[in-house]
Amino acid sequence: MKTYTPKNDEQNWIVVDATGIPLGRLATLIASRIRGKHRPDFTPNMIQGDYVVVLNASLVALTGNKMDGKVYTRYSGYQGGLKTETAREAIAKHPERVIEHAVFGMLPKGRQGRQMHGHLKVYPGSAHPHAAQKPQKLEVR
Template identity: 45%
Template sequence: MKTYNVKAGEITREWHVIDAKGKVLGQVATEAARLLMGKHKPIFCRHLDTGDGVIVVNAAQVDFSGKKGTDKLYYRHSGYPGGFRKASLNEMMAKKPTFAIERAIRGMLPRNRLGAAMITKLRVYAGAEHPHLGQVSAAKEA
């Protein structure tokens, strides 16, 4: 029996909604990355984007394990002298609640053009409401 290779035209996409309320950040990120890559499908192959779209709601109410709120730091540099900045996870959640989930999911995707295509199917919202009801009505909520 020969190995089946899926063609790009045979890929069907669905949308999944993940509610992050009360869940640990890493668990939400791994589930979203798995769905974005398409690893939950029997037609998964590494060289094609077989994944589905993911909508993460209640990103502001995600939990962290341990002391990550104060100990985990995000770094950036403007490129100018003295342009080094750092912020803790709690500070980032206060400023932009969707940043931590987006960054965690992006870190779990491939670092190439395929990963860039996968991340475009991700939508993260701080609250419980999202404007994608048309896409989700046909799909089941995860």
């Protein structure tokens, strides 16, 4: 009896509009699409997911007090090098990084997760350069 191994030939392009959608709900949907968990032949050791294009990242919603309570930190390695910014400041400066950070935390850690992270394209506005791939629109409820 032979072992069935799915092919990695069918990767679609999906467009998601982030306007008014809560960040966590959007991130879980995107992470499962990038991993390929929506497919009936999902295999955890293969990258079978879709490419996901997120539009209007600057209009993503954060529920409750997360706009001012959620803090993003980074450390330079030097004394006094801990930099912090709230979600409101991060969305104002670079809204695409907020969505990338949320999705990257939901992907597997390691080489495969870094490759999957390359399947995510986030843009702050409604314009994107991926029209040639003929992406399909995905409705989020």
